Amino acid sequence: MPLSRHFEIVYMLLHKKKVTADELAEHFEVSTRTIYRDIDALSAAGIPIYSSRGKGGGISLMEGYVFNTSLLSEQEQNDMLMALQSVATATIPQVEEVLNKLSRLFKKDMGNWIEVDFSPWGSQNSQRQLFTLIRNAIITNRVIKFRYYNVAGEQSYRSVEPAKLLFKDKSWYVEGYCLNTESHRVFKISRMKEIAVTEISYEPRTVVASTDTKMNDLLHTIEVTLHISAQGAYRVYDEFAEKTITQKEDGSYTVTAQFPVGNWLDSYLLSFGPLLIEVSPEQVRTRILSHLETMKRNLNDPL
The missing domain is CATH 1.10.10.10 (Winged helix-like DNA-binding domain superfamily/Winged helix DNA-binding domain)
Known part of the structure; x- marks a missing residue:
């Protein structure tokens, strides 16, 4: 920096x-x-x-040189400190240090007006340190190794040249070059286990643009229409774009959106529980009903 x-x-x-x-x-x-x-x-x-x-x-x-803070207006000083404080929420030590020094130089105390924590509620401190661990690997050009679970629940061991941290749709991802598949890939951090930074260095490669069609976990999608009860409003507005939502006269909602094909979609739809009234197309509905039947058998006949 x-x-x-x-x-x-x-x-x-x-x-x-x-x-x-x-x-x-x-x-x-x-x-x-x-x-x-x-x-x-x-x-x-x-x-x-x-x-x-x-x-x-x-x-x-030069003898007698003094940094003239009046070169910056009051608003410019505030904007600079607030911008640095926003960046500091990503727990970047260098930014925090600069923020403290500028605050003393401008004789200002902005207070802790913003806090961002991307880790899940109740997560351990080690989970919160993953961001810094991976960031340092990117900055120092070091290969990372980890165990990974894809959307189908399949486990694999990966060696990756990390290029970028990507935050998309409430989740953090690592974008980089996978040495196992010899291709640019995107990995969801929550599914990366036993992450270790190695001493193996690499020359940065040209990063492939991060778009939905380039993200390997979201490569195949299907249009799905959901009918969700009025009690599910909090999830509807939290998780879907406004243009995909239609509210019905009884207060319930229909949502039509693109979803990734696979086990993730099944688990996601099941997470709505009784809030989900109907789903289409038929193949998705049939899969959900099959999962529910399996769950019912498992719960009625515990081991």
Whole structure:
């Protein structure tokens, strides 16, 4: 994240007056060559920063330089802090650090006005750390290995070059190049188990666009019409686009939408329980009734 590094370099120089390239390289865990590139970028942006060699040398700001916060309006300062606070909800440590320093610099306390937690209710802390684990693998170009369950419940072991974290329809996915299938794939994080970051590095590949037709788990879809009771309004409006919903005179709803074919669809429809009044086409309805008969037999004849 070069922008945050550039800001922190200036922040450090304002408080320490002078530091060496080696000290900065160690602090940011980058090469001294990268630090000198940062210095050149800051100079080009108009920051009076320079370096001197030899004993007592180092990197410093021009004598008397002060960062003028009045260059930013009150609204611009607030917008900057609020934007960083929004990004910080993804638990990115570098952003949190920059946010704290800018808050002190602007003499503002925005408060914790936003919190985002993508983990399920009651989940363990280890689950919440998956986002950071995978993000770090992407940033450092490290292959990840994991056990995976597809929509049919089939288990496989995968080695993947992760390229992107993708949030779509209430779920997190990892998009990357699967070394097992030698193709670009998308994996739902909730179905990834025993995730481990390896020491195997890779050169980033061109990422295939993430669209519904490219997501391997949602490759085959079918149009399904659901009739849902009025008591199911909370799910109807939570889970479906408004253009797919029609409310009937009795308060119930019909929804017509595209769904992925397979076991996932069956499980999803069964999750509506008594809220689901009717479903079509007939092949989907027949499958649901078959599952219900199996469940009834299992519950009446427990092992």
